Amino acid sequence: TSANIDLDRSSRCGYPEVIFCEGKTSASLVEIFSTLLESNQRCLGTRISEEQAETVLKQFPQAIYNQTARTVRIPEKDAAFDEKLIAGEIAVLTAGTSDRPVAEEAIETLTWMGYEPDFILDVGVAGPHRLQEQLPRIQNVSAIVVAAGMEGALPSVVGGWVSCPVIAVPTSVGYGASLGGIAALLGMLNSCAANVTVVNINAGFKAGFIAGLIADQKHSTS
Amino acid sequence: TSANIDLDRSSRCGYPEVIFCEGKTSASLVEIFSTLLESNQRCLGTRISEEQAETVLKQFPQAIYNQTARTVRIPEKDAAFDEKLIAGEIAVLTAGTSDRPVAEEAIETLTWMGYEPDFILDVGVAGPHRLQEQLPRIQNVSAIVVAAGMEGALPSVVGGWVSCPVIAVPTSVGYGASLGGIAALLGMLNSCAANVTVVNINAGFKAGFIAGLIADQKHSTS
Amino acid sequence: TSANIDLDRSSRCGYPEVIFCEGKTSASLVEIFSTLLESNQRCLGTRISEEQAETVLKQFPQAIYNQTARTVRIPEKDAAFDEKLIAGEIAVLTAGTSDRPVAEEAIETLTWMGYEPDFILDVGVAGPHRLQEQLPRIQNVSAIVVAAGMEGALPSVVGGWVSCPVIAVPTSVGYGASLGGIAALLGMLNSCAANVTVVNINAGFKAGFIAGLIADQKHSTS
Amino acid sequence: TSANIDLDRSSRCGYPEVIFCEGKTSASLVEIFSTLLESNQRCLGTRISEEQAETVLKQFPQAIYNQTARTVRIPEKDAAFDEKLIAGEIAVLTAGTSDRPVAEEAIETLTWMGYEPDFILDVGVAGPHRLQEQLPRIQNVSAIVVAAGMEGALPSVVGGWVSCPVIAVPTSVGYGASLGGIAALLGMLNSCAANVTVVNINAGFKAGFIAGLIADQKHSTS
Amino acid sequence: TSANIDLDRSSRCGYPEVIFCEGKTSASLVEIFSTLLESNQRCLGTRISEEQAETVLKQFPQAIYNQTARTVRIPEKDAAFDEKLIAGEIAVLTAGTSDRPVAEEAIETLTWMGYEPDFILDVGVAGPHRLQEQLPRIQNVSAIVVAAGMEGALPSVVGGWVSCPVIAVPTSVGYGASLGGIAALLGMLNSCAANVTVVNINAGFKAGFIAGLIADQKHSTS
Amino acid sequence: TSANIDLDRSSRCGYPEVIFCEGKTSASLVEIFSTLLESNQRCLGTRISEEQAETVLKQFPQAIYNQTARTVRIPEKDAAFDEKLIAGEIAVLTAGTSDRPVAEEAIETLTWMGYEPDFILDVGVAGPHRLQEQLPRIQNVSAIVVAAGMEGALPSVVGGWVSCPVIAVPTSVGYGASLGGIAALLGMLNSCAANVTVVNINAGFKAGFIAGLIADQKHSTS
Amino acid sequence: TSANIDLDRSSRCGYPEVIFCEGKTSASLVEIFSTLLESNQRCLGTRISEEQAETVLKQFPQAIYNQTARTVRIPEKDAAFDEKLIAGEIAVLTAGTSDRPVAEEAIETLTWMGYEPDFILDVGVAGPHRLQEQLPRIQNVSAIVVAAGMEGALPSVVGGWVSCPVIAVPTSVGYGASLGGIAALLGMLNSCAANVTVVNINAGFKAGFIAGLIADQKHSTS
Amino acid sequence: TSANIDLDRSSRCGYPEVIFCEGKTSASLVEIFSTLLESNQRCLGTRISEEQAETVLKQFPQAIYNQTARTVRIPEKDAAFDEKLIAGEIAVLTAGTSDRPVAEEAIETLTWMGYEPDFILDVGVAGPHRLQEQLPRIQNVSAIVVAAGMEGALPSVVGGWVSCPVIAVPTSVGYGASLGGIAALLGMLNSCAANVTVVNINAGFKAGFIAGLIADQKHSTS
């Protein structure tokens, strides 16, 4: 077989291995998802193309495809997503409308983990009153994901208003000196707000996953 | 006065403003710490030089100075650090012995926040059995700080064994193509472990602060 | 002689040539300032060291030295600075206290040009209410200089509140991935606020000069 | 809806929010422009594709599309552009013919703001007499936009001849070590002419907007 | 003719010149391979496209084409590959399934040199037990090739378990701050494992070639 | 204790852990070397300062200090270096005289491993006959270390004349666009000679270690 | 008109303005060439596409198109190229066959200037005897152009054998850490051969032009 | 001995090997210069420190030391520099006064080669009339060296006025985004003037040497 899936990940890390679909054949994806489902694990595929998604959906009709997020989710047998999602714990924000795909990847990841995040779109710093109006929605959560491109200033501003961790995810939105997201990444790493931590450019999946793990700590009984 | 201290930060963000001492005069530091103490806030100064620390200690004999970490802590009036520190929630690891100063900055920050982290030194990947031996100490905490220089591989390896967030802090330990920590930073941002999030190079303060905020979520009653 | 001063600059560009003192001998500075004064031009020297300043002050007792800004100003014969300075036209802001030297270089430049800027220190985004309180002071000026290091987010935030040009000057304040001011520079160049324009890292002189030229347009009668 | 348009921007910043069209659906653009027009704001869309422009023109026949500039303008109801444009205040220059699209984006932005800039094409430094001949056209304006790629030397040369701010906009014209405009950007940031300020690579919109704001100061009566 | 093939390379360097096919016409490839075969040298072409391969296969039916590796091999007259391949000397590992093409280029190169490497796929550090299980296969070889993208941590981990040289080959697998393989390259160059040496990004050919030369030393009788 | 020495490394990797002395206290070095000697391992310290070396030599009079290489070696009890060193297997070359310290670090490492390399100094490409004269000394060895700064061309030229692996070690010799050794590093990674592999800038230790491991393969009986 | 051709260039700089065709319309090229021919200047267009060339050849049947070089030349009226070309003054070398297009751009430029360079292909350092054999052809010329990609070592090696200037032109041939020619560029800038000077990546035109100007000095009678 | 001086260089390359003094001991310099003088070659040492120069001058009283240029020259026995220097062939220009040391290194090199260059200081583009006034001095030479820091625009402007090669040497003069001379280097490599070629940052020696070689072509009788 072409892959060596880490079926033990769930027991070590809390969640099954997530599949990065870019560069894999559709056949290989079907094989991988089957292996996971057989060992009774729920699947998440990221960076899936429309063509790959079509094959996967044909094979697994129960799969949930999000074209904007470029994700596919498949629940374990006899289970379902979205049933008893935990709300009120996580917020996902974007600076502009163009940052939406990255934010949706985070949201899909969180849904797969069992959370229902609050989604707040297009509240970038050039129109500062827009964030001001949403402050009540972000001041009582356990973790906040903030996706921003260009200069990536929004996470710092959000960080100044809250007491939970802010997971900043730089996006490649912008041009010229944005260097494909490097400008936003550097900005976020140098945030003067102490509660801002950073993931890779366009890494909506990682941002969502970290946010989910933080919320998990609250619920863990150990 | 020469600074505009954010005395309101504690109520918005959970903890008072922390003072970045580099480039400030000793007189200015004394003034800033006095302002904070007067409004009954506990102080943390980072990147403090030996000379600055001497002046601060003369003025505030109750201050606790850590030369390796380059930090100073001052408890609010009638209070003390280290009294009822919460243990068992956070682990701080380093890959090599040279990463110690960054790890100690994280530990000082956590102590200031009220936590007593478990400190595990020098368990880098070139001697893999060393981490293996410590796994029990890291598999039941809420957050793990991992400081590593050179290629910065340790956070990924740690991430593969645990179910809590790993806050990776690249250090400037290394030479040549380590580019003052950029190599480790890039490595950590590209970690194949989904639970790894990253802060700035040598930012022990930030890594500790995020870890503390994560543990806080567990204790928050909201 | 060791320099070829552009004595005609004033007639072409509105102001005399300004002297970048770094790397010049004190003797050479005295010679250059004498040449300018002889042709009845007011002098401005930037990046002057304490040692250079001492020699210059000995030779020209009317010179005004600002140690923080690292500048020296000498008025033309029978004239004086600070007499009929134009106020209410320009504001100079900093994100942190460490950005002060760059801001003071801008202020010295503006004083030399005949302006008295309004100085607002330490209003960075991590404590957002601080800028909020100062909005009235920045909403009726012709130009605003904003100095910020680390992630350099303040110019974008200021830009969202005003209708005049914002001249952003990145500072080298920060560490690690701040790359000596490159992170702030990139952030400012990618600002989502349309009224933000940028000068070189630590270029307080240039930021002040552009701000002065903008205010000049208002007063020009052509 | 998919966007959170900042309808209040005009009152805070003097002009309505400008729409960055790249990455938005045509339907979304129509929705956004409708929202702006309904609140009686004139529209400017930048980075619009031919396909997007077609849809927009079908919906808003009064829209003015510039294919070279990749912009679309729509006047507010019962108004028109180009009626009482203010001339004689702003010049737009290019170093080569290939910099034209960026210059035209600046010109479209200025037209939308109510200005009629003087356009001077292809006067780069390799043929120095060409600028010499145009000096009278640039020595009595309030602001000059200079678009240049490759080594980006033209803004410095222009700066040496004038007393108003020069807004330098680096273009991605060039190859090899031009690094997609980074060489020109760095050159302009390091300009030895004190009156040069810089915007992002290919940011004709921003350069034009800043130039317009500078001219505005002259006309403001506050 | 369009090339100046180094027919003497085999006598100086042990193996004939290998042909980098990218950017050459199919006709030129046929001409080059003919020249090599005429002087009785076995051929290896790397970075060959499907289209180029088709022409080459038509002309030399004995050629062996590997589409994943993008290589073609042609044995010298009256000889054959794969007959008496030396096994047990070299291992080739990948961190993920997406690193496979680079690993296969190394394997093809080794086959052409007369070796049969042991291929171990998808044993990256996020699932650490996977490498653990394969240790016996890598602790008795003369050289190990490790292909990894993203943070490129696997070579360091492998290096910690073995006493032979580890040839690390960074791949361009990843996104964002992976910078097309630069992050993995820097990580590998800074490996804290002393037995790790590095080749260019995606340079499967070079990694395989060096591994083969190391095994050769064992067999050389000089 | 301040370090967690990997005493098991010798059995896994063939040689004991080597100590990177930079940033460690002299007391800590003495402690580490004692631990190693007690478990009967020979010591190698790299990047040792004159001051550190002095303390170490006082404590271990049998230690061998090389000031140019910045190394110290200590033989295991009742043993000695230099007794039965294996000659004729490894050559170490430099392009210029300034590359000597890096080459000597490689030589010290090899001596510690039991090899006596052939040292060929100052045969850079600007004087091509110099290498030509030394060809017989490099055409019968198992591995060649080549240290070069500036453009780093020597490894490619050496690679074109030999059939064994060439370990290229870029040095930071040069100025300006040499970028502290990055230019040489990039050059070596892109070598058109297939037998060139690369280690970190100034990593004489690593280059020597890899060369020793290659020679080891020849002598291993497995 | 869309361009402001520098018709005076020939009298100032010795040769007419050369046209960079990339990004210009075919119509615009015809207009520009007509303008040049009308003022009796010979034309050179570089970076011309097949489509552009077709239109130009239709309009000017006397034009000479080189598809590999991507150039077109048009002689002034009643003149011709290639008639009395000066031979024996300039050599053009390449390291590999893939560097040919850049070398041909240099050759076309030299032909247009009136020179007939000696062309030596594929003599890179991995096969060192190939250059050795050609030394007589390069030791009596006035200038040598050397095109090389990957590590760009050939100019240094050539420089070590000759007493005339070597104009090094890095090419974008390579992959991974070649960074589109940056590695070769840096290598050449750091050449240890004192007679090597450098032009932009892929700048065959510039390399040829400089070589021609050097030969011109020999013939100038001033 | 510690060096392998290329005594044959003079016969191959026209001039003896030049000694890069940085990082060599004074004793080693004396040894190298003695070797050169013994074989009757004139010496040039670059990047010499004051301390090194003192030792050299004590040993060779005939040596000529230039502190600004950081060079030392020693004539061959019974010869002298400066006797029959060729004037009128080469001009050396600087943009600012701070570029003087680099220009003087070029001048010293040229004097050592037998040329007397014309030195034109401080004619940068911000005061454009200054170059204008000097045009007659640069329009009849064989080669021009132009040293400039910051944005490095002067070589392009000079190139537009002359018909000989312009050797551009970027200097590290500047701050912030000048990146130690990288900005000027990139600018010069992208010069729109076709007659501009480039050497390494601060490489006054190389710039002078190339200029001398160009003038040599004129005098060569081959």
Ligand SMILES: Nc1ncnc2c1ncn2[C@@H]1O[C@H](COP(=O)(O)O)[C@@H](O)[C@H]1O
């Ligand atoms: N060409 C442009 N360059 C930079 N910013 C722009 C451009 N066009 C519009 N904008 C700004 O981009 C922001 C819109 O971002 P978004 O919400 O993603 O549409 C607004 O603040 C606009 O002022």
Ligand SMILES: Nc1ncnc2c1ncn2[C@@H]1O[C@H](COP(=O)(O)O)[C@@H](O)[C@H]1O
């Ligand atoms: N000069 C050197 N360059 C790179 N790595 C080294 C060097 N010297 C020792 N090491 C390695 O660095 C690691 C020690 O790191 P630390 O725990 O900080 O002392 C060990 O794995 C050594 O093998």
Ligand SMILES: Nc1ncnc2c1ncn2[C@@H]1O[C@H](COP(=O)(O)O)[C@@H](O)[C@H]1O
């Ligand atoms: N070590 C540190 N790293 C990053 N930020 C810090 C550090 N110490 C303090 N800070 C933050 O830096 C800001 C202070 O900036 P300033 O006004 O220049 O003192 C505050 O927002 C602090 O939270």
Ligand SMILES: Nc1ncnc2c1ncn2[C@@H]1O[C@H](COP(=O)(O)O)[C@@H](O)[C@H]1O
């Ligand atoms: N200032 C300089 N810049 C660049 N190369 C130089 C310089 N001075 C001398 N060289 C060259 O550097 C080489 C000497 O290197 P090394 O053997 O380390 O002394 C010789 O080839 C010289 O031609």
Ligand SMILES: [Mg+2]
């Ligand atoms: Mg928006």
Ligand SMILES: [Mg+2]
């Ligand atoms: Mg250690």
Ligand SMILES: [Mg+2]
């Ligand atoms: Mg502050």
Ligand SMILES: [Mg+2]
């Ligand atoms: Mg033109």
Ligand SMILES: [Mg+2]
């Ligand atoms: Mg996998």
Ligand SMILES: [Mg+2]
């Ligand atoms: Mg030498």
Ligand SMILES: [Mg+2]
């Ligand atoms: Mg070839």
Ligand SMILES: [Mg+2]
């Ligand atoms: Mg000057």
